[in-house]
Amino acid sequence: MIRPILTEKSLRLMEEGQYTFDLNREWTKPQIKFFVEDLFNVKVSTIRTYRLPRQLKTQKRAIIQLQGDQTLDYTFAESE
Amino acid sequence: MKSARGLASRAKGVVVAPPCGPGAARARKAAQGVLQRRPNVSESVVTLGPRERGTTGPAGVECRVAPSRQACYLLLNPEGEVEHLDNGRVRTKVFIDMYIMDKAYDAINAYYRNNLEIPGFRKGGNVPESVIMSNVGKEQYFLAVLEEVFKSTLEGAFAKLGDRILADTETIETPTDEMVKALVTRTPFNYQVSADILPEVAWKSPYAEMTIKVDSSSFSQPDEEKVEEIIQEFRKEQAQLNIAVGRNVQRGDMCVVEASCVRKDNGKPALAVPEGAFRYDTEVSSLPNFVENLEKLTVGGEAEFDVTMPEDWADESVRGLEVSFKVKVNEIFERKLPDLTDDFASQIIPNCTSMKECREFLLENIAGGKEEAKMQAIQNAVTESISECVDITVPESMVVNIGREEYGKRLMEIQQQGQLSPDMVQKLTSEKLVQDYIEKERDTFEMLARASIGVAEIQKLESLAVSEEQLEDELNSIQKELEAAGENPDAEGIKQMIKERLEAKLVFEWVEKNCQVEYV
Secondary structure (H helix, E strand, O other): OEEEOOOHHHHHHHHOOEEEEEEEOOOOHHHHHHHHHHHHOOOEEEEEEEOOOOOOOOEEEEEEEEOOOOOOOOHHHOOO | OHHHHHHHHHHHOOOOOOOOOOOHHHHHOHHHHHHHHOOOOOHHHHHHOHHHOOOOOOHHHHOOOOOOHHHHHHHHOOOOOEEEOOOOEEEEEEEEOHHHHHHHHHHHHHHHHHHOOOOOOOOOOOOOHHHHHHHHOHHHHHHHHHHHHHHHHHHHHOHHHHHHEOOOOOEEOOOHHHHHHHHHOOOOEEEEEEEEEOOOOOEOOOHHHOEEEEOHHHOOOOHHHHHHHHHHHHHHHHOEEEEOOOOOOOOOOEEEEEEEEEEOOOOOEOOOOOOOEEEEEOOOOOOOOHHHHHOOOOOOOEEEEEEEOOOOOOOHHHOOOEEEEEEEEEEEEEEEOOOOOHHHHHHHOOOOOOHHHHHHHHHHHHHHHHHHHHHHHHHHHHHHHHHHHEOOOOOHHHHHHHHHHHHHHHHHHHHHOOOOOHHHHHHHOOHHHHHHHHHHOHHHHHHHHHHHHHHHHHHHHOOOOOOHHHHHHHHHHHHHHHHHOOOOOOHHHHHHHHHHHHHHHHHHHHHHHHOEEEEO
């Protein structure tokens, strides 16, 4: 449903407090905002979304800017 | 997903301790952070950590700024203990601290960053350690780091012993699992390593007083005789085989026989005589009384007779034994040797117009060959004498290495002669066959190993050194030859090989000059 993206660009953005995810194409920005705030317990400032060329039709990519100095903890995804 | 955790914590300092730490940032954030996360790391390790690099700390720390061999030895083996084992090996412990570990991690990360295709990252880009690890596989990654640790530390492990450690004989005795565990938890650890050591050379008698007995049979035969022998050999090769009718076998015939051979003492088969009919050349037979008994037979004739195997027979197990032969002659072929005409001369040596010219050509070639044979005989004699004079226990690894080398050479020779298919060659390279060969020829290989140690010792004691010019000249000529043959030579490897060969040559010359040489 939601998958963090690790690329050179996403790492650079991460240092600026912006986190990149691939998620369901049907989700709207308010839905994404609600989901992220609820899941990570943070406040979202802005959301930018776009579709990559040749991306699966069911997905889109979102860059989420958090309010203030907040950071995201991905530990929920740790499989170990 | 899991790799994101490490990234997030690195980017913003989130309090999520990654299982393996955040790679290069770890070293730069100084040892303090590492120690805070790892309370079990002892204080003595702190002094060796990167924080202390270049400061006025203990000798081990200083060597990181200007590493010298001795200083590195202090670092890797602070207690300086080298244990001598019973089997001629030595053992020591190597200490791996955080600094060495970080260096290894950084080297491996850099390698994978530059060589691995990771989606979302360009080659050489700043790929996080956790991403590399998930792409490569944890096990593979940590083994690579461990390998890097060995690469950077093994050389210094036995620095105290100088050049006496034999190359490629090091065995890591600490279990890999233990070391990987220490790497994963970033805990300093020791590993135990053993290696073969060159023994102290003792001489049974002073080497300068050796008597070299050279077997001159290979080069003492008169040239003319040798020429006739070659021509005769060639005639035999070119001979026509005609069926001989109405007569007994004669020496020089080629017979088709059926034979069996058993030991007289226990009746078991001996000599691996082929089953069924096979060709037997009566001219080259070395079995006593065998041809004499065949000479009593005509085609279809059968005979049973006993033979006492000669004491110099190749197969040691049957030397001196009484064996019983049962032989049946199926066919007798006599050889019709070609006449020594001018036509035949051109068959022996292409473009030769007469037998006279052919003989002159062969004479010329034999003279050159004789010089080479003489040199070879002297070298063999010197090798044997040095080996007999040296009083040492040869390290097993040397015997094995020489054995493997010789086996490889023999295999290559057979392959070049086109006698074996690639499949057969593959089968012949099995470890068991190599081991069997080494066991069978152990005495020879031990002799060669002893001689090799003795040669090196004489070279050292007599200060026989190869000049740089001579080395360069030889290297250039060999490199040119190899390049002309379309091969890409490894300059360093060839240089080392040439140096060893020239040094050995110097020793041989010295021995020849200073010791008593007898031709027998």
